[in-house]
Amino acid sequence: MNQFDPTRPSTPSNGEPSPGTGRAGAHAGLGRPRPEATPVGATAAPHRVPSAAPAPGEVERLVGGWHHDPHGVLGAHPTPEGLAVRVLRPLAERVVVETPAGRFQLSHLQDGLFTGLLPLPGDAAGSTGYRLRVSYDGTEHVQEDGYRFLPTLTEQDLHLIGEGRHEQLWRALGSQVRTVDGVAGTGFAVWAPNASGVRVIADFNGWNGIAHPMRSLGSSGVWELFVPGVGEGALYKYEIATRDGRMLQKADPLARSAEIPPATASVVHVSSHTWHDQEWLERRAGLTAHDHPMSVYEVHLASWRPGLTYRELAAELPGYVRDLGFTHVELMPVMEHPFGGSWGYQVSGFYAPTARLGSPDDFRHLVDALHQHGIGVIVDWVPAHFPKDDFALARFDGEPLYEPADPNRAEHPDWGTLEFDYGRTEVRNFLVANAVYWAEEFHVDGLRVDAVASMLYLDYSREHGQWSPNEHGGRENWDAVRFLQEMNATVYRRCPGVVTVAEESTAWDGVTRATDVDNHGRGGLGFGLKWNMGWMHDSLEYIQHEPIHRKYHHDEMTFSMVYAYSENYVLPISHDEVVHGKGSLVSKMPGDWWQQRANVRAYLGYMWAHPGKQLLFMGQEFAQGAEWDHETGPQWWLLEPEWPAAADHRGVQDLVRDLNRVYQDCPALWQRDTDPTGFSWLDGHAAEDNLFSFVRYDRAGRPLVCVSNLSPVVRTDYRVGLPPTGPDARWLEVLNTDAEAYGGSGVGNPDPVKADPTPWNGQPTSTELTLPPLATIWLTPA
Known part of the structure; x- marks a missing residue:
């Protein structure tokens, strides 16, 4: 195979311009082909046709893997002399073009390139009216020619990608099973703006991408190819020719399915799951997390019951969580990751649920089952960093792409990973669309965003000299701030009822404030909730x-x-x-x-x-x-x-x-969680007694009193203030953590207690309680 030569000129040596790019590339000519005098065979057999040789150097660029517009060379191209057809089929013995006007055998030119000048006008067969009959080892295979199709991405797709506003990016990039002009196949598209060439390598081509070079769609940085006959389950990667002469093999950043690690290929996936949670989604759309109950059971799926698949988990986890009364589960990252010991926090496949536990539809089945049990699903999401594994995002097209070019900004000092370049339009789009993807495609009810603090500060875990200040001389990463604001605003706009939760460990102001600028000129990050x-x-x-x-x-x-x-x-x-x-x-x-x-x-x-x-x-x-x-x-x-x-x-x-x-x-315990008037200390200063007492109120003013005695002694006749609830008020102990049923000593207040008019703890009434040792009790009006 010819090696890539970075000094090779971008135009053919005969001075003709390079083939066009983009949509025109499918039909663009290569200048005037030079027919060769090859006799035409009998009509009963395929006609031998003159060769339609490409311009000098084109074959080497095609076979070498650094051609930016293979569709300008391959496929069918009308010329004044006839229809020039060029097909790249390494190892083929014979290639015949089948048209409505007959069959024509192509000539092998070199390195698997078969060419021919069919004696047909361009509109007789055109670039859409033929098939290929390719023979290997004496066996003929009927194939469609992927190089006769226009790009499968629309102009609108490319415009939105360029603007960084393609909110359903996974529907444009990645692998898309589709039918084009009546032909079934898969469209492949990947963003690699620094690449000199990109090819699809896959199980369907023996992991040799010579026959499947992709075309560059101009300034978008996107490379695209439609491969007929490829469908669900195909394994693939992208082979990327870098500008410095290397060949990289990369998994698809937008792959919706992946091989089971340690294998690293991407998998063509089409969902066939039928959802049964419409009632849940409709109810969720009318709720907000702030004023509704939320108690969350955090789960690492791979180890909750080791060995269970998504579908097996769906048979056990929802029932267990519902029995315990949790309203939500939070799943540690389910996105594909190379190292199990990272617990999923070093993600290589942001759009693919880990194949360790099953297929993407198997994961959908688990979410669906949880919803049918009345349980919301929050997933941990990790836009703060990604691993350096060669097959994944790191230096994706041979140069910094998803990570900043500045090594000091790119390196995450704590985890040996790389940070995202939040200032780059396409990277921000990749992440914002990913957040939307999990909500729309998998119906998740929330995203808990990991390591937000490491995103917000340029000097996070860095020593003096290891970071550079922002344009205002500060330590804030304003690119990350703008990304988080856009992500939150987009998710809340598109996905009613979904909540975002920040794991943010500093005192950054306004993490859960709206992104809109308030009366003080401040816009928050826009999260719904924040870990305390x-x-x-x-x-x-x-x-x-x-x-x-x-x-x-x-x-x-x-x-x-x-x-x-x-x-x-x-x-x-x-x-x-x-x-x-x-x-x-x-x-x-x-x-x-x-x-x-x-x-x-x-x-x-x-x-x-x-x-x-x-x-x-x-x-x-x-x-x-x-x-x-x-x-x-x-x-x-x-x-x-x-x-x-x-x-x-x-x-x-x-x-x-x-x-x-x-x-x-x-x-009272959840309706006014974000309202200061929903809480009042009864006694927050009883340090000598190791005692804490307070009252919570619901919207109607109904109270719940909590008293925690965190000393190992029983306190009898301990007076506690009570909010007024009317004459002859009686209070009932609705929860006592010292109950015998829980393994406690059984000390408490089994009968309702009567409030008396003795003012205490700033309240007009009070009562004397028996406080069990090392215990918390809850009281409500009887």
């Missing part, structure tokens, strides 16, 4: 102290209310808190086994009553003692009857079930 990392850190710090020391750390539990309404928050106890030596939730707790479980129960009771939504990682709902291991998953055997301490673990699981049930039944 401060609450998570502070509350876990507090609860890990021995109770005797907690009074010195009291403000770690109360400080969250200073900023609780600055954003719309989710309270996360996520996978990050139960790995890498941090210990599981129950193992963080001080004391013996009974006290550890009591602390967990009290903590969860406090968490579910605190303003904000809740998120709990799998395995923590039944107090497993070991850290999460992505190979083995939750320790389900702890719940089996033969396990000596099974009742202890089931007690915590039963508490989580009741927390979710009472939570959803009490609008």
Whole structure:
């Protein structure tokens, strides 16, 4: 094979201009072909036709893989002398063109290029009225010629791509099974603006792309080819000739399906899933997350029940989550990724659910099943970075493309990955469309955006000299800000009821503020919710102290209310808190086994009553003692009857079930999550007693009182203020984390308690309660 020569001129050596590009390329001539005197055979056999040799150098460029307009050479081209037909079929013995006027055998010119000048006017057979009969090893195959078709992308597609506004980019780029002029096949399209040539290599061509060079669609940077006869399930990659003479083999960035790792080919996919969640989607469209219940069960699908496929998970996960009363699941990244140990956070296939667990339609089936059980689906989405694997996005066309050209900006210092170039129109479009894709194609109800802080700051995890300030001399990455604003605005406009959630660990102002400029001239990032990392850190710090020391750390539990309404928050106890030596939730707790479980129960009771939504990682709902291991998953055997301490673990699981049930039944716990008037401290200063008490209100003013006694002593006749609810008000203990059913001691207030007119805690009425040890109780008017 000829090697690429970067010094090769872009015009043929005879001085004729290079073939045209874009849509005209399908019909453009190559100058006047030079017919050769080849006798015409008998009419019973295919006619031998004169060769229609291309201009000098064209064959070498075609076969070498650096031709920008193969359609200008290959296919059928009308000329004054007849119809010039050129076909590239390496290893073929014979190529015959079949037209309405007869069959004509082409001549082999060189390197698999067959040519002929058919004695036909251009409009007799044209470029659309013929088929090929190609013989290999004595066997003839009837084929369509992919080089007789116009581009499968429309001018509107290319315009939107150029503008960075193609909100359904996956319908233009990637592999699209379609029928063109009555011919079934697959259109391939990829953005590679720095490439000198691009070819499709695939299982249907023996992974040799010589016969399938793609054409450049001009300044769009898109390369395109329609391949007849290729359909669902075909494996493929792109072979890219770089400007410095290398040949790269890359998976399709827009592939909607991929091989099971460690294999890395893309897969042509067509969905055949029939959705059954229309009622769910219609109901969702009228809801907002802020004023509705949301308790989230975080799941790593590959290890929740190791070995289960998407469809097998669909038979088990929805029922389990519904039984526990969670309203949503949050799935750690399901996008394709090369290394399982990354848990999906180093994505190589942004448009493809991981094939480890099944097909894209299998994943659709899982989402559908969750919806039919009344459970929303949030997926982790990772637009902050991508891995450097050779087959994926890194230096995709031989040069920085998806990543910034500046190495200091491109390198993500924490994870050995590359960051996206948010300032590049096409890259921003790739990511915005990807967010829309998961909502529209897979019906997901939310996107939790990972590592937002690393996107917002140019100096994130960088030392002095490793970063450059923005145009105003600051550290803010304004390109990333604009991308996040566009992504959020687009998702909320196109996908009613979908929520976006930011994992953002700094005090960036306005993460959940609307992107529209407000009266102060400020536009927010536009997220619906934000993980409250401060609450998570502070509350876990507090609860890990021995109770005797907690009074010195009291403000770690109360400080969250200073900023609780600055954003719309989710309270996360996520996978990050139960790995890498941090210990599981129950193992963080001080004391013996009974006290550890009591602390967990009290903590969860406090968490579910605190303003904000809740998120709990799998395995923590039944107090497993070991850290999460992505190979083995939750320790389900702890719940089996033969396990000596099974009742202890089931007690915590039963508490989580009741927390979710009472939570959803009490609008005071979720209806005014973003309204400061929906919360009031009763006593946030009882440090000596390790006690916290507050009241939540729903829109109608109905209250729920939460009291957490985080000391190991029973407090009898402990007076707590109560909001007024009318004469002869009685209050009922609707939840007690110390109940015997949960493994507690059974101390509490089993009978309704009567409020008396003694003012206390700033309230006009109060009552004396029995507060169980290391426990949280909830009270509502009887």
